[in-house]
Amino acid sequence: DAKTTQPPSMDCAEGRAANLPCNHSTISGNEYVYWYRQIHSQGPQYIIHGLKNNETNEMASLIITEDRKSSTLILPHATLRDTAVYYCIVRFHSGAGSYQLTFGKGTKLSVIP
Amino acid sequence: DTAVSQTPKYLVTQMGNDKSIKCEQNLGHDTMYWYKQDSKKFLKIMFSYNNKELIINETVPNRFSPKSPDKAHLNLHINSLELGDSAVYFCASSQDSGLNQPQHFGDGTRLSIL
Numbered sequence A: 001d002a003k004t005t006q007p008p009s010m011d012c013a014e015g016r017a018a019n020l021p022c023n024h025s026t027i028s029g030n031e032y033v034y035w036y037r038q039i040h041s042q043g044p045q046y047i048i049h050g051l052k053n054n055e056t057n058e059m060a061s062l063i064i065t066e067d068r069k070s071s072t073l074i075l076p077h078a079t080l081r082d083t084a085v086y087y088c089i090v091r092f093h094s095g096a097g098s099y100q101l102t103f104g105k106g107t108k109l110s111v112i113p
Numbered sequence B: 001d002t003a004v005s006q007t008p009k010y011l012v013t014q015m016g017n018d019k020s021i022k023c024e025q026n027l028g029h030d031t032m033y034w035y036k037q038d039s040k041k042f043l044k045i046m047f048s049y050n051n052k053e054l055i056i057n058e059t060v061p062n063r064f065s066p067k068s069p070d071k072a073h074l075n076l077h078i079n080s081l082e083l084g085d086s087a088v089y090f091c092a093s094s095q096d097s098g099l100n101q102p103q104h105f106g107d108g109t110r111l112s113i114l
Helices: none
Strands: A009-013 A018-023 A032-038 A045-050 A061-064 A070-075 A084-091 A107-112 B004-007 B010-013 B019-025 B031-037 B043-050 B053-057 B064-070 B073-078 B087-094 B109-113
Touching: A009 A018, A018 A032, A018 A084, A018 A107, A032 A061, A045 A061, A045 A070, A045 A084, A070 A084, B004 B087, B010 B019, B019 B031, B019 B087, B019 B109, B031 B073, B043 B064, B043 B073, B073 B087
Parallel strands: A009 A107, B010 B109
Antiparallel strands: A018 A070, A032 A045, A032 A084, A061 A070, A084 A107, B004 B019, B019 B073, B031 B043, B031 B087, B043 B053, B064 B073, B087 B109
8 A cells, every 4th residue: 555645647837836746644653755756668766755844955845744644746847857657655664674665656747848 | 877777678588487687786775675567557566685685575476586696786586487477677775774765766677478
């Protein structure tokens, strides 16, 4: 189970901000929210992750609500190369000493010229 | 320089054959993973190794045997290939197996069984 809910698809105009929502209402206190994307025929690419605070890096910003039940990935100025499937993942303890990623269906973001 | 590299990129073979996929990471990471992405695009963990020791085996058939000769390499050997093994296999690595460590993926090996 992915433990997250995302819209199946979204469109965004080139140059505008892309805001991708994710619901994770059953998240536990020590579980991180991760975002990856997969561009066609390539391996998943790490974007950003966070626990409680909002995070920003050179690729995106991650806004996590105060109750941690949802988050939003923001691509500030979307380009055509940002067209991809975006995965929101709650990383949990697998019980085997490691913390695996469980990918859901993601959101297919289409950036339109 | 490619951080996580897999070979071959494409693999086409007959049912019943035995094949191997190699993975190498030059990031100095301690933990490596194998994932399988099926035709419906779901990506699922298969194995995880930390410092050459197996820490995750997600109900994968015994025909799949990972081997880690050192912590920079995690190879996947598959015996008696079946049609259902057709998929894209991704290798990944992370600094360690902690929750706060992102995983970095290779570009995948596309396995097709005839």
